[in-house]
Amino acid sequence: MIDIANLDVRFGNNHAVRGxxxxxxxxxxxxxxxxxxxxxxxxxxAVAGLITDWTGRIAVDGKPLGHKRDRAFFxxxxxxxxxxxxxxxPRQTVDRILSEPxxxxxxxxxxxxxxxALEEVALPRAARFRYPHQLSGGQRQRVAxxxxxxxxxxxxxxxxxxxxxxxxxQAEVLNLLADLRAARGLTCILVSHNLAVVxxxxxxxxxxxxxxxxxxxxxxxxRAGRAVHPHTQDLIRLSRDLEEA
Amino acid sequence: xxxxxxxxxxxxxxRNLHVDFPSATGVTQAVRGxxxxxxxxxxxxxxxxxxxxxxxxxALMGxxxxxxxxxxxxxxxxxxxxxxxxxxxxxxxxxGRIGLILQDPKYSLNxxxxxxxxxxxxxxxxxxxxxREARDAALALLESVQIRDPRRVHDAYPHELSGGMGQRVMxxxxxxxxxxxxxxxxxxxxxxxxxQAEILRLIEELVDQRxxxxxxxxxxxxxxxxxxxxxxxxxxGQVMEELPAADLQRATHAYTRGLLECLPSLDHKRERxxxxxxxxxxxxxxx
Numbered sequence: 414m415i416d417i418a419n420l421d422v423r424f425g426n427n428h429a430v431r432g433x434x435x436x437x438x439x440x441x442x443x444x445x446x447x448x449x450x451x452x453x454x455x456x457x458x459a460v461a462g463l464i465t466d467w468t469g470r471i472a473v474d475g476k477p478l479g480h481k482r483d484r485a486f487f488x489x490x491x492x493x494x495x496x497x498x499x500x501x502x503p504r505q506t507v508d509r510i511l512s513e514p515x516x517x518x519x520x521x522x523x524x525x526x527x528x529x530a531l532e533e534v535a536l537p538r539a540a541r542f543r544y545p546h547q548l549s550g551g552q553r554q555r556v557a558x559x560x561x562x563x564x565x566x567x568x569x570x571x572x573x574x575x576x577x578x579x580x581x582x583q584a585e586v587l588n589l590l591a592d593l594r595a596a597r598g599l600t601c602i603l604v605s606h607n608l609a610v611v612x613x614x615x616x617x618x619x620x621x622x623x624x625x626x627x628x629x630x631x632x633x634x635x636r637a638g639r640a641v642h643p644h645t646q647d648l649i650r651l652s653r654d655l656e657e658a
Numbered sequence: 659x660x661x662x663x664x665x666x667x668x669x670x671x672x673r674n675l676h677v678d679f680p681s682a683t684g685v686t687q688a689v690r691g692x693x694x695x696x697x698x699x700x701x702x703x704x705x706x707x708x709x710x711x712x713x714x715x716x717a718l719m720g721x722x723x724x725x726x727x728x729x730x731x732x733x734x735x736x737x738x739x740x741x742x743x744x745x746x747x748x749x750x751x752x753x754g755r756i757g758l759i760l761q762d763p764k765y766s767l768n769x770x771x772x773x774x775x776x777x778x779x780x781x782x783x784x785x786x787x788x789x790r791e792a793r794d795a796a797l798a799l800l801e802s803v804q805i806r807d808p809r810r811v812h813d814a815y816p817h818e819l820s821g822g823m824g825q826r827v828m829x830x831x832x833x834x835x836x837x838x839x840x841x842x843x844x845x846x847x848x849x850x851x852x853x854q855a856e857i858l859r860l861i862e863e864l865v866d867q868r869x870x871x872x873x874x875x876x877x878x879x880x881x882x883x884x885x886x887x888x889x890x891x892x893x894x895g896q897v898m899e900e901l902p903a904a905d906l907q908r909a910t911h912a913y914t915r916g917l918l919e920c921l922p923s924l925d926h927k928r929e930r931x932x933x934x935x936x937x938x939x940x941x942x943x944x945x
Contacts, residue, residue, distance in 0.1 A: 449850050579706040580877070580917060581706060582706075583920070584932065587931055588930060588931055588933065591930070607922075609921065612927075613922035613931070647852065649924070651852055652851065654855070655855070655881055655884065656880060656925065
C-alpha cells in the first residue's frame with residue numbers, strides 16, 4: 414500500500430533523512446521509532462506531503478507521488494498529529510472542523526456523516542457545537558481522529574498520537590485506533606518514541622537513528638528482545654527498565 | 659534568619675491544604691485537603707493532568723497567582739510558616755532554600771542570557787559574591803551536573819543547547835544557592851527516554867550527595883516509583899493513596915491499580931488495554 418525507497422530529506426545543511434526504504438502492506442500498521450532528531454517524523458511528513466523538498470520514491474496504492482499532492486491524495490491519506498490542541502482551529506466548533514474536509518471533497522450528506530463520525534469516536538452529540546478549548550485532551554484527540562477519518566481515507570498517518578495524553582486517556586485512544594483500524598481495514602504508519610505503544614499497535618517496525626533506518630523487525634522479535642542493532646537493543650533495555658519499576 | 663529544624667522534624671509539613679481558584683462561573687477546587695510531609699527523602703507526587711499535583715508544589719513556594727485562595731492547617735517549610743510569612747522571607751526560600759526545576763528548558767531558561775550568566779545570577783541573588791567568583795562557581799556547577807565541556811556551555815545561549823543539556827543548566831542554576839529542597843515538576847517529560855533516565859539519575863545523585871529533599875511531580879507512575887522513596891497518588895485534588903515506592907505493585911487503591919493496568923507493556927502482550935473506570939466515590943472528601 415505504501416512503498417518508500419531511498420527517501421532523502423535535507424533542510425539546508427541538515428541531512429535529516431538518509432536513504433530510507435520500507436514497504437507497508439494493505440491493512441498493516443507499521444511503526445517508526447527513534448529518538449528526537451532521528452528523522453522519524455520527517456519521513457511521515459514527507460509521505461503526507463507536508464514536506465515538499467525530498468528525493469527518492471514514495472508510492473501510495475501503487476501510484477508514485479509527486480511533490481505536490483492533489484485532492485485525490487488527501488481523500489486517500491490523512492494524518493493525526495501529536496498535540497490535538499495545536500492541530501485543531503481554536504475558533505472553529507467541532508462541527509465546522511468536521512465539515513471542512515466534507516466540503517473540500519464535495520460530500521452531500523455532511524450532516525449524517527458528522528453525526529456518524531462523532532458516534533464512531535465515542536464523542537457525545539453535545540460535543541458537536543463546542544470549541545476545542547471546551548473539550549478535554551482526550552476528547553480533542555478524538556475530534557482530530559474523526560476529522561482524519563470523515564472522508565473515508567484508506568491510509569492513516571499517526572505522529573505520536575498519544576504522547577500528549579494521560580495514560581488513562583492513552584489507553585482509550587489506543588483502543589479506539591485499534592477498533593477503527595479493524596472496522597475500516599486501514600493501513601497505518603505510527604511514529605512514536607514509546608516502544609510499548611508501538612508493540613501494542615504495530616506488526617512490524619523500523620528503528621531510526623541519525624536519519625537512517627538501522628533495523629527493521631516484527632512485533633514478536635521486539636517483544637522477545639531479538640534485536641541485532643545496538644541502538645535497538647539500547648531502546649529496548651531502556652523501555653524495559655522503566656516498565657519494571 | 660530561620661532557625662535550624664529539630665532532628666526528627668520533617669523539612670516540609672503540609673496538613674489539610676486547600677487551593678481554590680474563583681472564576682466567573684464558580685470556584686475550581688484544585689487542591690482539596692492534601693496532607694504529607696517530606697524529610698531528607700525523595701517523595702513522588704503522581705497524578706493525571708488536573709489532579710492538583712503542580713498546584714501543590716507551587717503552593718509550597720508561594721508561586722500561585724494572586725487570585726488563588728490558599729488555606730491549610732499547616733503549611734510549613736523548616737520553621738517558616740509559608741502562609742503567614744513576609745514576602746521578603748519568601749524570597750529567601752524561593753530559589754534559595756527551595757529550588758524548582760520545570761518541564762521544558764526551552765521555555766524556562768532566559769533566551770537572551772547565556773547559560774553561565776543565568777547561573778551566576780542565581781548565585782548572586784542569594785549570596786554576596788563578586789562577578790569573577792560567580793563565574794568560577796558557575797563553571798564548577800556546570801561540571802557537577804556532568805557537562806563535559808563546561809566552558810562552551812557557559813558561554814552558550816539556550817537555543818544552542820539540546821533539551822538534555824538545557825535541563826542540566828537549569829539543574830545547575832537551581833543547585834547554585836545550595837537548596838534544602840528540590841521540587842522537580844515533570845523535569846523530563848520533554849526529553850527522550852535515554853536522556854530522561856540520565857537526567858533523573860543525575861538528580862538522584864545530586865540529591866543524595868547534598869542531603870537534599872526531593873519532591874518529584876510527574877504523571878508517570880512507574881518512572882516516579884523508580885526514583886523515589888515514597889509515592890503519593892493524587893486524583894481530583896486529593897491524595898488517594900501514599901505508599902513506599904517499592905510496594906507500588908501491591909497498591910490497593912483502585913485508582914492506582916487502574917493507572918498501572920492501562921499501560922501498554924513491551925513484555926506482556928495485551929489484546930485490549932484496560933481502561934480506567936472512574937469511581938464517583940473517589941471524589942468524595944477524604945478524612
